[in-house]
Amino acid sequence: MQMNIQHMVLTISNAVDLVGVTDVFHGRRVGMMAVECAKVLGWPLPTQRLLFDAGLLHDCGVSSTREHHKIIHELEWQDAHLHCEKGDSLLRDFAPLAHLAPIVRYHHTRWEDMAALQVDPTVARHANLIHLVDRVDALATPYYRDESLLLHVAEIRDTISRHRGPLFAPDLVDAFLAASTPEAFWLQMDPAYIPQYTQDMERFRESHASTLGELKQFAALIARIVDEKSHFTAEHSQGVARLARFLGLQAGLNGDHLDKLEIAALMHDIGKLQVPDELLESTGPYSPAERAVMKKHSFATYQILRRIGGFEELALWAAEHHESLNGNGYPFHLQARDIPLESRIIKVADIFQALAQRRPYRAPMPATEILAVLHKMQADNEVDANVVSTVARHLDECLQVALGAVV
Structure with a gap:
């Protein structure tokens, strides 16, 4: 990279x-x-x-x-x-x-x-x-x-x-x-x-390859900028990255592959910087126009990350965290066969961590309620059944990881 x-x-x-x-x-x-x-x-x-x-x-x-x-x-x-x-x-x-x-x-x-x-x-x-x-x-x-x-x-x-x-x-x-x-x-x-x-x-600037350690530090810097957007999203990106890494480990990923998954998860919400503050902090349901604005953020993430040499795959993992296995996700409306495991893991990690945090319109959800939401989404063919099963087997650990507690 x-x-x-x-x-x-x-x-x-x-x-x-x-x-x-x-x-x-x-x-x-x-x-x-x-x-x-x-x-x-x-x-x-x-x-x-x-x-x-x-x-x-x-x-x-x-x-x-x-x-x-x-x-x-x-x-x-x-x-x-x-x-x-x-x-x-x-x-x-x-x-x-x-x-x-x-x-x-x-x-x-x-x-x-x-x-x-x-x-x-x-x-x-x-x-x-x-x-x-x-x-x-x-x-x-x-x-x-x-x-x-x-x-x-x-x-x-x-x-x-x-x-x-x-x-x-x-x-x-x-x-x-x-x-x-x-x-x-x-x-x-x-x-x-x-x-x-x-x-x-x-032009003519000196170039050097970055180590994965450096790239993880860089991704964490980006995550801090994104998570400062609102106190409701404080440490969200970092929590998603921790949980994605944990779920990836349970799925058999290791080494550099696991690091790359963590990097993609850290930067998955870059595009949310373009969302007006008042929309992110809204206490009511989104209007069709507001929902259209929100749907732009994952594509903006893709456009920023894809410009980086060697990040083409990571850009897709990060940007596809709102794709659904039933083909009704966004921004690409991918079919299940086209959604890689890494994107599926980040999607579940994103949902879990967001539900575990306080939001303007609700209190943090207990782990059992979060799992119920994921099971409903699994029944609707929106999320990967194997990833949800992993969450179910390690429910308490997932909550601790998502919220930054030591496991």
Whole structure:
């Protein structure tokens, strides 16, 4: 499995950008603008690539659509530091991306406060540049969709200029003003051109194969981002992964195969980042329109994971956790013969863990009631009978594993 650091950065960025729902390029635009400013400053290519990665990941601490709304509609707001601290916590514990953690930590810190906080001068400048272009993108966001951006460039530049000194380092403001003078600076933010810019930045980067241990750490990082979406889903992905591994072990899987199953389960709900908070936390039945939104999440998971070299099989295992043996599942309406054991295991693990957790509309279910639900789904040919039988034989253990108790 050839997942290198750049694949990891892009995958996290793709996941986090889903939180924007209809605007999925915020991170990339921030990275692009940071690079263009760095060029004006004469910073070398390695620094440009560092800033591009920092731009892609600067909001990795944001899982909530409510918080994303603040990010793209307010210049400064109370508690902006919270998602910076979350992002720092996510990255600093993962060695391949730990070098980006300090930039993420301080990317909403005012320039005038950096010295008092004793931030490393290089980190301070990099973080402040990300802060600056992040706010530029927030100011520009209302104008991307109707293609009126060029009509508002002057007011955006003026707003940034007015915050020279206290909010942004003066020389960084000057670099932004120089970089953003040509129309090309703004036109390249068009969704049609962003993929090519990203490809250009990834060209000639060094590559290395990741170990399964590294990939499990990476998948756990993704799971933490997803599970932060709502307190009702706290540790859901991690619980599903633990239970899927346990069920896989009982089914005779072992070694790398078991690790890959766990990785797929950890990342099965990436697409839920695109679901609005209020829908996930709804206390009533979904309307047809709301159910249609919910049904998009597993396909979004597939689209993100399938881009990673070597993840093609895992992408399917993760994305097929709402397929049913009777052919009425989603998003592919697969027949039973086309649904692999791994997908069947993740489906049962997902159902079991979700029912064992509290939700806005119900209390956690006891294990016996969860098993009754699974038996009903088995009778309707929705879930695999052998996997359900395994749950029945190890019911108490499954509950403990799903909820994180030591077995």
